Every structure is written in structure tokens, then in C-alpha cells.
Amino acid sequence: MSNLKELINRVNTVSSIVKMTSAMKLVSSRNLKKTQEKLLNLNFYKSNIEKIFKILLLNNNNFLLKKNKKNKNTILLIVLTSNRGLCGSFNNFLLKISNYLINNFLKKKNIYILFFGKKGKELFYKKYPIYVSNSNLIENINFNILSNIINDIYKNYKIGNFIKIIMIYNNSKNIYKKFISIKQILPVKINKHFFLKKKKDFRFEPSKKKILKFLFPEMLKLKIYNSILESKISEHSSRMMAMQKAKENGLKIKKELLYYFNKIRKENITKEILEIIGGI
Known part of the structure; x- marks a missing residue:
């Protein structure tokens, strides 16, 4: 018995x-749909901002070359993980790739890490200096808080505290196909062929340079916000499958x-x- x-x-x-x-x-499925809707709405706005930005860069491509090289060896690495587990290899594989990237390609660099999510901090907090760690933002994405963090990053980049800013996160083509995205956020890379194409010239007020100065940090915010949404979509789909x-x-x-x-x-x-x- x-x-x-x-x-x-x-x-x-x-x-x-x-x-x-x-x-x-079921909860992950609902969150996945909500995040996909947010990303879809953002992409329309983001693509138009990028078009305007590229038009503004015509005859002003030197704007991207103005860098203060005070700290030639210092790189900021932005790592997007999750706060919670139960999502398969979502965090483990990303952290392995991050570790490989640091040890093989950024070995001679001074690395500062910005974490969104608790799981990344748990692995790296003893190894490298942490620039910022925000676990709440990855769960409840607040654009105002994100804007403040990115403004601070951009300010440090302009004065030369960072020579390069790289972001690494999980991305997905669909629920079943996932991959790791590694993006260089700053300095921005623009295809040289773009400047050779003849485009219609527009009149801008007050001036192209002034609009560029305002638009550039806003575009960075959209780019990072877009990546966070892509990471969340990958997290929700990984948790669904798990x-x-x-x-x-x-x-x-x-x-x-x-x-x-x-x-x-x-x-x-x-x-x-x-x-x-x-x-x-």
C-alpha cells in the first residue's frame, strides 16, 4: 500500500x-503577442526616422566622424538577458557567446558592461566593472527610464569615456529559429555607397547640423528600444517552447x-x- x-x-x-x-x-503566448504588436508599431516609426537621418547625412557625413579618443581601449558592452529562468538556453547560450566575444575579440580592451536583466549580472559582476545594471526595465519597458540611461551613455561616448559601444542579445526569425545578434551601436556604421547616390535635396530648418544633433540620440534610443523588444520576443518564444x-x-x-x-x-x-x- x-x-x-x-x-x-x-x-x-x-x-x-x-x-x-x-x-x-499561455502567459508567455499572450506576452509574445503584445510585444510583437509593440515592435510592429515601432518599426514603422523607426524606419522613417532612419530615412530622415540618412537624408540629413548627405553632405554632412563628417558628423559621424567626430569622436573624442580619450580612452582608446575602453568599450561598453550592453548585454540583454532575462530576469527569470525557465526559458531553455535563452540566457546560457547568450552568456557563453558574450564570454567568447570578450575573451577572443575584446581581450586587450577595458570592458565595462551594462546589463538589462538579472541573469547576465549573476555571471559577470565579479569579472568586469558594471556600468549600469537594470533588472526592472527588462520586465516593464519604460521608454523614459531607458532614455535617461541612453542619454548618459551617449554623453560618455561624446566626451571619450568609451571608444565603442556594442550590444549583444537574443533575436529570432520566428518561434523556432533563434540567433544571437551582435550590433555596434556607436560609432554608427553607414554604407559608403549611400553617399555616392544622388538624392533629392530638401530644405531643412533651422539647419541639417542642428537637426542631426537632436535626431541622433533619439535614433539611438529607438535602436536600443527595438533591440530590447526583439530580445523580449525571443525570451517569450523560448519560454513557450520550454x-x-x-x-x-x-x-x-x-x-x-x-x-x-x-x-x-x-x-x-x-x-x-x-x-x-x-x-x-
Whole structure:
């Protein structure tokens, strides 16, 4: 009887886990759709801002070359992870690639790290100086708070505290195809062929340079905000798949446990019947 009680307790535990993973999958699915809608709305605005920015750069391409090289060896690495686990290899693979990037390509550089999400900080906080760590922003994306952080980054870049700013995060083509994105945020790279193309010239007020000075940090904010949304989409889809896999495994284990439960129960009943017959 003790074996039967133990088995039924395990069946109940597995059933609870299956219910929990099913609920988490539904929550992730809802969050995924919301984030995809945000990204879709942002992309239209972002693409138009980038078009205006490129038009402004015509005959003003030196704007991007003005850099203070005070600290030639200092790089800021922005790492986007999640606060929570239960999302497969979402964090582990990203952190392995980040570590590989630092050890092989940025080995001779002074690295400062900006973390969005707790999981990245847990691995790197003892190894490298942390520029900023914000775990709340990755869960509840607040554009105003993000703007303040990016304004501070851009200010430090302009005065030469950083020679380069690189961002690394999880991205995805769809729910099943995921990859790691490594983007150079600053200095901005523009295709040289763009400046050779003849474009219609527009009149800008007050002037191209003044508009560029205002628009450039705004474009950076949109770029980083866009990457955070892409990372969140990848996180939600990874968690959906992890929970689906956990649910399938749970149902499989439950089926096996019920099989053993019924087998032992049948054996016990047969044994009791034989004892009764023998007693007669």
C-alpha cells in the first residue's frame, strides 16, 4: 500500500506541474503577442526616422566622424538577458557567446558592461566593472527610464569615456529559429555607397547640423528600444517552447506512473483474491 500511496502522490505532483507549465505557456503566448504588436508599431516609426537621418547625412557625413579618443581601449558592452529562468538556453547560450566575444575579440580592451536583466549580472559582476545594471526595465519597458540611461551613455561616448559601444542579445526569425545578434551601436556604421547616390535635396530648418544633433540620440534610443523588444520576443518564444516541452514530458511521466500504479494495484488485488481462495 505504501508503494501505491507514493505513486499516487507522484502522479498528483506531476499533474500540478503540467497545469503550471500549461498556464506559463499561455502567459508567455499572450506576452509574445503584445510585444510583437509593440515592435510592429515601432518599426514603422523607426524606419522613417532612419530615412530622415540618412537624408540629413548627405553632405554632412563628417558628423559621424567626430569622436573624442580619450580612452582608446575602453568599450561598453550592453548585454540583454532575462530576469527569470525557465526559458531553455535563452540566457546560457547568450552568456557563453558574450564570454567568447570578450575573451577572443575584446581581450586587450577595458570592458565595462551594462546589463538589462538579472541573469547576465549573476555571471559577470565579479569579472568586469558594471556600468549600469537594470533588472526592472527588462520586465516593464519604460521608454523614459531607458532614455535617461541612453542619454548618459551617449554623453560618455561624446566626451571619450568609451571608444565603442556594442550590444549583444537574443533575436529570432520566428518561434523556432533563434540567433544571437551582435550590433555596434556607436560609432554608427553607414554604407559608403549611400553617399555616392544622388538624392533629392530638401530644405531643412533651422539647419541639417542642428537637426542631426537632436535626431541622433533619439535614433539611438529607438535602436536600443527595438533591440530590447526583439530580445523580449525571443525570451517569450523560448519560454513557450520550454513550457510546451515540459508539459509533454510531464504527461509522458504521468502516463508511465499511472501504468505502474495500475500494475501494482492489479497485482495486489490478485494476491488478495488468491489469499481469500486459499483461506476457504
